Amino acid sequence: MAEDTPAPRTATAPPAPLVEPLIAPQQFSLDVLLEKYAKGDEQSADDVFQRVARGVAEAEPPALRESVEALFADNLRHGALGAGRIMSAAGTGIAATLINCFVQPVGDAIQGVDEQGLPGIYVALLQAAETMRRGGGVGYNFSAIRPKGARVRTTSSAASGPCSYMDVFDASCRTVESAGSRRGAQMAVLDCDHPDLLEFIEAKHSKGRWNNFNVSVGVTDAFMHAVEEDQPWQLVHRAEPAPAQRAAGDVRQREDGLWVYSERPAREIWDRIMRSTYDVAEPGIVFISRMNEDNNLRAVETIRATNPCGEQPLPAYGCCNLGPLNLTRFVIDPFAQMKGRTPSFDWDGLAKRTRTQVRFLDNVLDVTLWPLPQQYDESRAKRRIGVGFTGLGDTLVMMGLRYNSQEGRFFAVRIAQLMRDEAYRASVELARERGAFPLFDAARYLEPGTFASRLPEDIQQAIRSDGIRNSHLLSIAPTGTVSLAFADNASNGIEPAFSWTYTRMKVMADGGRESFDVEDYAYRLYRELGGDTTRLPDYFVSALEMSARDHLDMMAAVQPYVDTSISKTVNVPADYPFEAFESLYFDAWKNGLKGLATYRPNETLGAVLSVSPPQADDTLADADLDPLRIAIDHRPKGESRAIIEKVEYLT
Known part of the structure; x- marks a missing residue:
């Protein structure tokens, strides 16, 4: 070379x-x-x-x-x-x-800063609202927030967990968007050892939940090795469990100070992630260990999250x-x-x-x-x-x-x-x-x-x-x-x-509709130069x-x-075997990739990426002309918000 x-x-x-x-x-x-x-x-x-x-x-x-x-x-x-x-x-x-996008930290406190110096949840929420108001998307890692049921000393109560606070961030993004002209883009990452991981994995299976988020699991090399070797995996946090949790299960504190909330086979957790991704295209995977090892600034920063589309692993307040x-x-x-x-x-x-x-x-x-x-x-x-x-x-x-x-x-x-x-x-x-x-x-x-x-x-x-x-x-x-x-x-x-080629129906200034043939550039050029299409x-x-x-x-x-x-999106046929699908992610990890997103059309999602001629009553016709949405003639019938919103975020 x-x-x-x-x-x-x-x-x-x-x-x-x-x-x-x-x-x-x-x-x-x-x-x-x-x-x-x-x-x-x-x-x-x-x-x-x-x-x-x-x-x-x-x-x-x-x-x-x-x-x-x-x-x-x-x-x-x-x-x-x-x-x-x-x-x-x-x-x-x-x-x-x-x-276009930023990563912002979220700490384990309601206001002010937490013990690690991270901004409290509602401080982070205000910062995110200001960022989105100015036109930027936001990625976060919510893992600092103590898990559901953990002890809250100041109020003698139990924590509600990061997933509940993600509901608040989701609603805020929707509200900020309603005052502006473009949809806010958000990425939520949760670490693979957080005690609320299983709730996080399946949250978007619930109708209408987290419509304004892409979600990904931050996966470490240690976890992937545990999956390979069929080893147990501990779900841990620095926050102390509530007394009821400690009494009800085998909860203990490790020598490093972290509390073990539960222990499960790593393969069982991995299977839950993969099944959800296979069915509803989320959560995605970010290989957080690789992101940090390869980082030119690994000596002075730690990567915990990415921007909403995943091409930029970023530290706190980093930008795209x-x-x-x-x-x-x-x-x-x-x-x-x-x-x-x-x-x-x-x-x-x-x-x-x-x-x-x-x-x-x-x-x-x-x-x-x-x-x-x-x-x-x-x-x-x-x-x-x-x-x-x-x-x-x-x-x-x-x-x-x-x-x-x-x-x-x-x-x-x-x-x-x-x-x-x-x-x-x-x-x-x-x-x-x-x-x-x-x-x-x-x-x-x-x-x-x-x-x-x-x-x-x-x-x-x-x-x-x-x-x-x-x-x-x-x-x-x-x-x-x-x-x-x-x-x-x-x-x-x-x-x-x-x-x-595909067809796009567009709402015109007078309220009428007009159909446009949209073509790929190379295809048009080939035809114009005399090629037989x-x-x-x-x-x-x-x-x-x-x-x-x-x-x-x-x-x-x-x-x-x-x-x-x-x-990049890896397109997977609807009939792609689950075992082969799962192996794609292992191969991505072994090949040094920093993340992977797949899309497999199925009965749950519908064939979102469609190139058939649009019907007048169900064509996307808004003015936010996102190119991926232009390539989508119609949303599938019924509710399938997880993948619809994921596609709409790509700006």
Whole structure:
């Protein structure tokens, strides 16, 4: 790979221009752009790009602003994007954050702070409400809250447990949403050794409960080994059980001070998790040990939760400052095989755009509004950013490569490795110009086992010599309406296309309904270049045409080159055997993934991802044009809120 990686270039050197898009965007993409992102008299993507570039360049010294604004605008025109909040609010003067999501701590106290220094439950609730009011989603770990029935000394009563307080957070999110224009996104994590774990696992089986939450179990390596070896597993907490609990069961205190509330076979607990995930798609799994071991800042922070979509493991008050590159813009001569040629890829262009994207996202940290001072302080201390990509599935199609082939995975790895190296090199250059992030310590940052310790030696040496501006640099997120609006409905993030075509019914300004044909970008381009869409080549492989193992293999191939995580859904057929389903999660753990989300249509959930023509009386027709929801023609009959809300959260 070394010979394919371009030499370092300065971030402010304008990259060579790339060709303009080969086809004009489809009408539906333009409509989404105007409804979701255009402000004032903006009428085109270029208008949005100019505003965003100008707003983000405000972080530069006055003498550089004009040239850097031009650099950013050029990058946006040629494939770079900001996450949704950046594209919507940057440069507008609106009092909203440019950050999509945060993680916030919750302690074991009603108010103030608890014994561990964590904010009390209602302090955390107020902080979350303020964050969501400003446009940010929130992830939490609720494990500090004492379990149901634990002793509450101050009131001589028994605790109600974390699940009951999650009901309060759920209601607050729903209330905040009712005063705004977009649904709040929340992630709830509970540790695999919390005494209320079984209630947490099955809570969303209850009709209407936690509609405003995704939920995941924080799984440790110790637990997974216990499952493998069929060992007992203790459910523990630092809070003392109430006298009635101590009298009723084998409750005892361990040498480490934790109280053992119960002990069960690890396989029994694992089976409960897997059965729930198989039936209702939740809870998800986050491999919390792996997240912490791989963390560049493991010496100074502990990861307990992720943002709502799972691509960013974050410490308390950490943020998702994300910006993908649209990979389809770097394909040269797409579908050239139709004319006896071979498509190629602009590796040098991708390297240059990646480097500029690092500067762009570093600037976002300095121009955004921060809902809470703690979020500001956390961002300043570590300067996390997340350069990523979108359109991988379509890019492989345009190159004539099957997503579920070894060649397709090799190509994705080459992209991820180049972006890793160029992003880290650009951040070192920014450190020379602006200084390293305040908590930088070369020895601890590069100690064996961290992600940074696996970088090429020349980059490690540069970090030792000059520092690095950003503690973390890479993240592969779902790209939501950004991909639909600015990439002409290119495939989402790391995903393959779900369907090449579908129909969308939309409520118009006069209250009437209009039907729109929505097409995948690569599919449209293939047709416009003369391809026969009635007989697609075998490299047109969609999400449902490949095995669950194929989805997992792509994640496993790319994850070693991403310093945070990957958000991806592994599609599983309705008739997929439970034993094979369970083994997917074991394989994900053994392959070093940091989490896994699956979706299996079944009688409980219905076939949520449908591409049949919509019916007028049950079509999603609201104005919140989420791309995954656009790919969903109708909700299944009856109540199936767990998966419906999970899908709606992907923004």
